[in-house]
Amino acid sequence: MHAVQATAFGSPSVLQLTELPDPTPGPGQITIDVTHSAVGLIDIFVRQGLYRDVPGMPQPPFVPGLEVAGTVRALGDGVSGLRVGERVVSMSAGGIGGYAEIYVAAAASVVSIEGYDIDPAVAVSVLPNSAMAHAALTDVAHLRGGERVLVHGALGGFAAAFPAMARHLGASRVVGTVRASKLDAARETAVPYDRIIDSAHLLSELGDERFDVIIDAVGGELRTASLDLLTPGGRMIVAGNASEAWDHQLDSNQLWLRSVTVSGFNSGAYLPTHPHLIRPALEAAREVVAASQGQISIEVLPFSAAITAHERMESRDVAGRIVLSPRG
Secondary structure (H helix, E strand, O other): OEEEEEOOOOOHHHEEEEEOOOOOOOOOEEEEEEEEEEEOHHHHHHHHOOOOOOOOOOOOOEOEOOEEEEEEEEEOOOOOOOOOOOEEEEEOOOOEOOOEOEEEEEHHHEEEOOOOOOOHHHHHHHHHHHHHHHHHHHHHOOOOOOOEEEEEOOOOOOHHHHHHHHHHOOOOEEEEEEOHHHHHHHHHOOOOOOEEEEHHHHHHHHOOOOEEEEEEOOOOHHHHHHHHHEEEEEEEEEOOOOOOOOOOOOOOHHHHHHOOEEEEOOHHHHHHHOHHHHHHHHHHHHHHHHOOOOOOOEEEEEHHHHHHHHHHHHOOOOOOEEEEEOOO
């Protein structure tokens, strides 16, 4: 099979289109003939080697990619409820393997989109992130009907999944923030925010408005400023670090003084230890996407353009999602 392999840790130039043996599924697994593979910021961090010393993280050479869409190629022992040829979307259990013509997936992390009018490029761009948003909002943030939600980095691949899912779960208002350079794209987005503002003027633009749940995949000083926007009893979910402010810290005394909670959410760590959340999350995400509530700008590039895709992700020259396809 053709695959894009990271031959070393480093710049996008380490990505190389290569030929690898066709994999076969083990017990509880399936293989998928991939039509689309999503490119995420986590792929860039893994390729750069930021997590090289974290136990269980991939070491070169490896095939990046967390999320794929395609059709079932083969079923491993013990797998039921799926059939060969069925259209599916998979969330990754290990964080690698997606940029390939054939992908091995845990059957429990796969949802069928057979019979649903969902384009596979849209499905892989939105559905896995929507499922992760469902888990974060229900099991970590404990979102209740009528609550208000603020999402930083509003157009990012993961962040953009939150407004539709939050509305599905009963949120009364969802506001997003972006950098000034993304405001024009934000005004044109179909992602269902009530309002999108410049994150550099967070407090002045929002005035007295406060939020019950804040989703922060950006980090840095924006994270500190967000404490001023939480209601007593509010919850902030730390779900990324797009700012790459790795040394930033919060004053823990502010948590008890304000009576707020700050929780981390990393689906790669959380979902394997909470497997009962995966199926309902995937099914809820499928309903949201099928109802066209999960809109986002998508660009499809061939596997041969993986370097370009990573360069653009690094430069933050993306307002939506980039998807790779082996079909070109």
